Amino acid sequence: MTEITRRAALxxxxxxxxAAPALRAQSLTKMRVSVLPVLDTAPVHAAxxxxxxxxxGIEVDTSSTTGGATGLPGLVAGQYRVxxxxxxxxxxxxxxxxxxxxxxxxxxxxxxxxxxxxxLVRKGSGxxxxxxxxxxxxxxxxxxxxxxxxxxxxxxxxxxxWKRVTTVEVPFPQMADALAGGQIDAGLFSEPFVTxxxxxxxxxLERIGWIIQETAPASSIAQYxxxxxDLEKNGELFERFVRALHKGTDWVNAHAxxxxxxxxxxxxxxxxxxxxxxxAFTAYPKEVSQPEIAEMIATMTKFGLGGRYPAPADLIFRTxxx
Amino acid sequence: xxxxxxxxxxxxxxxxxxxxxxxxFLLWEVSARTGMVDSPNWPPLSxxxxxxxxxxxxxxxxxxxxSTLARMFAGLAAGTVAGIAAGLLFGASTMAxxxxxxxxxxxRPIPIPAVIPPLVLFLGLDNGMKIxxxxxxxxxxxxxNTAQGLRAVEADQIAMARTFGxxxxxxxxxxxxxxxxxxxxxxxxxxxxxxxVTTVVAExxxxxxxxxxxxxxxxxxxxxxxxxxxxxxxxxxGYALNRGFLxxxxxxxxxxxxxxxxx
Numbered sequence: 001m002t003e004i005t006r007r008a009a010l011x012x013x014x015x016x017x018x019a020a021p022a023l024r025a026q027s028l029t030k031m032r033v034s035v036l037p038v039l040d041t042a043p044v045h046a047a048x049x050x051x052x053x054x055x056x057g058i059e060v061d062t063s064s065t066t067g068g069a070t071g072l073p074g075l076v077a078g079q080y081r082v083x084x085x086x087x088x089x090x091x092x093x094x095x096x097x098x099x100x101x102x103x104x105x106x107x108x109x110x111x112x113x114x115x116x117x118x119x120l121v122r123k124g125s126g127x128x129x130x131x132x133x134x135x136x137x138x139x140x141x142x143x144x145x146x147x148x149x150x151x152x153x154x155x156x157x158x159x160x161x162w163k164r165v166t167t168v169e170v171p172f173p174q175m176a177d178a179l180a181g182g183q184i185d186a187g188l189f190s191e192p193f194v195t196x197x198x199x200x201x202x203x204x205l206e207r208i209g210w211i212i213q214e215t216a217p218a219s220s221i222a223q224y225x226x227x228x229x230d231l232e233k234n235g236e237l238f239e240r241f242v243r244a245l246h247k248g249t250d251w252v253n254a255h256a257x258x259x260x261x262x263x264x265x266x267x268x269x270x271x272x273x274x275x276x277x278x279x280a281f282t283a284y285p286k287e288v289s290q291p292e293i294a295e296m297i298a299t300m301t302k303f304g305l306g307g308r309y310p311a312p313a314d315l316i317f318r319t320x321x322x
Numbered sequence: 323x324x325x326x327x328x329x330x331x332x333x334x335x336x337x338x339x340x341x342x343x344x345x346x347f348l349l350w351e352v353s354a355r356t357g358m359v360d361s362p363n364w365p366p367l368s369x370x371x372x373x374x375x376x377x378x379x380x381x382x383x384x385x386x387x388x389s390t391l392a393r394m395f396a397g398l399a400a401g402t403v404a405g406i407a408a409g410l411l412f413g414a415s416t417m418a419x420x421x422x423x424x425x426x427x428x429x430r431p432i433p434i435p436a437v438i439p440p441l442v443l444f445l446g447l448d449n450g451m452k453i454x455x456x457x458x459x460x461x462x463x464x465x466x467n468t469a470q471g472l473r474a475v476e477a478d479q480i481a482m483a484r485t486f487g488x489x490x491x492x493x494x495x496x497x498x499x500x501x502x503x504x505x506x507x508x509x510x511x512x513x514x515x516x517x518x519v520t521t522v523v524a525e526x527x528x529x530x531x532x533x534x535x536x537x538x539x540x541x542x543x544x545x546x547x548x549x550x551x552x553x554x555x556x557x558x559x560g561y562a563l564n565r566g567f568l569x570x571x572x573x574x575x576x577x578x579x580x581x582x583x584x585x
Contacts (some may be wrong), residue, residue, distance in 0.1 A: 062445055064530050064539070077443040173541045177361050194483055196544045200362040268576075270543035 002149045030059045033224075034071040034083040037064045037190060037269045037282055039116070040107035040222055041084050042261065045268045047248025051100060055247075056240035064268075072100070074267045075227060082241065086146035087220045087296050088305070094315065095307040099228035101317045104242050105223040105285035108292075113147035114280035115210035116191040116221070117147060119154060120179060120198075122208050127186060130160025138186035139170035139178060144305060146221055150186035152303045153215040162303060192271050199275065216299065220292040221282060223320070231317050248287045253284055288320040363546045370558055373547035374554060382536075383555060390532035391559075393449060394521040397456020398513060405461040406506060406514070409468020413502075419469075430462045434520045438527050447529040452521055459520040460513035464506065471500070471505025504578045507571050522556060533559075 002248050017162035031053075035041040045054050053060045063080070065071045072093050075083040082103065104280060109115055119138075121127045126134070133155055140148040146315040152162040170178050188211060189197055197205055212219060224245065231238055256259040266273045293312035300306065347367055353359045354366040377383045408426075409419045434455055443453035475498055483497045525534025533552055540548040572579060 004336060062530075063528075064535075065528060073439060074442060074447065079442065079446050173363070177363055180361070192544065196362075262561075269550075270539055270545060272545070276542065298478065 027042075029057050029237075030061060031081045031237075032061045032063060032079065033304045034074055034080040035062045035064055036084060039265055039269070039279065040284075041268075042252045042265055042293045043106070043245055043248035043284055044084070044263055045248075046077070046251045046261075047244050049264060050248065050251055052244040052247040052251075053241070055277060056244040058237070058244060060241075066102055072098075072225070075100070075225065081226060081230060082238075083225050084222060085149040085225050086222045087293070088144065088146045088149050088300060090223065090225050091296060091300060091306065091309065092292075094306075095309055099227050099314075100222045100225045100287040101231055102293075102315055103226045103231070103238055103317045104224040104245055104320050105220075105288045107282040108285045109212040109217060109219050109221055110280075111213075111218040113210050113213050115213035116280050116282045117150060117193075117211045118194045118207045118217050119151060119186055119211050120176075120189055120205050120207050121186045122179060122182070122224055123204055123320050125185065128163075128208050129284050130155030130158035130162070133160050133186055134164040135166075137166045137183075139168050139175050139187040141172050141175070141188075141190070142169060143167055147188045147190055147211075147297060149303055149305070150211040150215055153299060154209050156212040156303075157215050158209065159223060176201050176205065191281075192269070195279045199278070203282060217294065218283070220296050221289075222307075223288055226317070238317070239319055249284050249286050256281065286320075287322040288316050289322065290316065365546045365550065369547050370550040370554065373545075374551035377548065377551060383551070385535075386533045386536050387555060387559065390518075390521055390534070392526065393452045393525075393532065394421065396449075397453040398460045398517045398520060400453065401460025401513060402464050402510060404457065405464025405509070406562050407469050408461070409465045409506075409509075410472060412469035413472025425449065426462070426465065431482060434459050435523045435527070438524055442528055448531070451528065452524040452531070454531050455524040456517040456521045459516040460510075463509040463512040463516065465509075467505045467509030467512075471556075474505070474540035475501045482548065503575050507575060511564070511567055511571070514567055518556075518560055518563065554579030 044060070048060055048062070065074070071083040072089060073082070073084055074080045076093075076098055084106055084278075085100075090102070094100050107116075109117075114122060115269075116144060127133060138151065138152055138155075142148065148167065152165075152167075155162045155165055168184060170184065170187070171191060172193045175184075175189060175193060178184045179187045179197075181202045186208075187197075194207070198207065205252055213222070224242075226238060262273055262276045265271070268274055269276075271279075290312040293315060297309050297312070351367045354364050359434040374383070408422075412422070412426075438455060441451050441455065441551075445454055463528075479497055479501060480493065483493045488496065522534040522537075523533070526538045527534075529535065533555060537549055537556075540552065563569040
């Protein structure tokens with residue numbers, strides 16, 4: 001190739017734009033919230049649908065993170081102002097030095113059955129307790145989250161050694177098939193997957209335990225979390241946010257079991273309405289208490305997730321205090 | 323060329339690939355209906371088609387497809403422009419190749435889905451991130467093919483143009499670039515398929531956009547019919563894009579195929 005052509009090619013190369021577009025726009029009262037398409041986030045959706053956020057001058061934009069665990073990393077990165085997260089994952093982040101603070105309660109287990117989480121086995125497997133699961137494969141959607149922790153606690157409580165159980169990660173939608181097909185020996189299910197597994201595989205699968213209710217009734221499941229720095233700078237905004245969120249919580253609690261709530265949940269989860277009618281719901285608390293966080297840290301420590309945790313009182317923002 | 327000819331088949335031939343596709347669809351229907359595969363996550367094709375028609379008629383699927391395609395084409399365009407530019411630089415300058423080559427070769431084999439979570443940190447969850455993912459996927463096939471094409475431009479063509487006194491910039495646009503076009507088109511075809519896949523994967527991982535998010539949402543809602551409807555849509559989309567591309571390619575570089583070469 002000649003010098004001139006080379007120069008021309010170089011010129012053409014440099015003239016062409018290289019940068020890919022990055023589109024971002026934010027306004028002051030717009031808040032992006034990371035949620036999961038699960039029953040537990042009904043209050044956020046109720047507060048949007050009932051214009052409670054709008055009443056506080058906030059426009060909430062929800063982003064669901066079904067496919068990947070982008071909720072807490074997105075919060076750290078400033079993509080979200082608020083993230084719905086299970087207590088274990090939040091505390092593990094805090095242990096690693098991330099400044100998450102609880103701004104509101106989200107989901108808590110009921111004091112008596114039904115529970116939103118259950119352990120299922122194959123019918124005829126003879127497994128009825130944690131003791132029977134030693135040396136077996138137990139599926140959890142993710143390791144080291146609330147489902148896994150309460151599952152291990154249930155195995156421990158029913159006579160098994162959780163360290164002798166092999167945990168495998170299987171997404172909730174595939175868990176019933178994996179269990180019925182014999183790839184796993186037990187599955188730690190969360191609603192609505194408990195109901196759908198028993199509905200579709202009822203001839204093959206059975207529930208042998210309510211994993212939260214039997215180990216820690218009325219205990220912490222999930223909260224709404226924000227970053228400490230953001231809370232210090234914009235405390236008033238978060239007060240307005242939580243005020244609207246709690247109106248949503250009141251709405252959900254007032255409509256428990258009613259068609260309006262089921263329709264709201266069906267709209268954002270896309271779970272068929274007829275299945276939702278059979279599903280167990282959690283309790284929807286507004287506050288986060290020091291004892292529930294202390295209990296969680298103690299349980300995490302017992303099951304290998306110990307470390308240096310700040311005092312629970314330091315982790316609860318004023319909007320979550322009773 | 324792997325995709326076969328563009329011309330529509332005239333009349334049915336027993337060797338038509340369509341026969342295999344129809345057989346597989348039939349196997350799908352039979353396996354679900356007879357209990358060969360006994361799972362609510364394996365619905366019969368007929369029910370999947372019902373869901374597909376319903377959600378298409380409601381406008382939901384066309385809207386999702388539109389948004390996915392918009393992101394994919396935006397990324398493809400950015401990646402193509404950048405890839406051709408970098409390819410020209412690589413092909414024209416051995417120094418550029420020496421300096422940038424190792425970096426490009428290190429980045430090229432990284433599976434894009436593996437870097438989506440860190441990309442979220444820098445680019446967020448919306449169009450910016452997804453378009454960038456598609457652009458990066460499209461970038462490398464264009465880069466390598468353009469560079470290879472530039473090196474393969476026949477010296478005689480350049481020499482003749484020079485003999486006729488064609489100035490450098492005109493030689494670039496009238497001789498060099500048309501000569502490398504078949505290479506660029508081959509790279510673009512690979513990039514097109516990659517961009518669709520990575521756009522959908524990015525949608526599956528983060529945010530609430532496009533066919534990818536719909537697919538995962540339906541999976542978590544236990545709605546297997548709708549989930550497979552999305553899978554079918556993606557299969558049809560990929561097929562249509564490839565056929566469309568071949569059509570464009572045959573027309574844009576007809577002279578290349580006229581010489582008896584076949585891509």
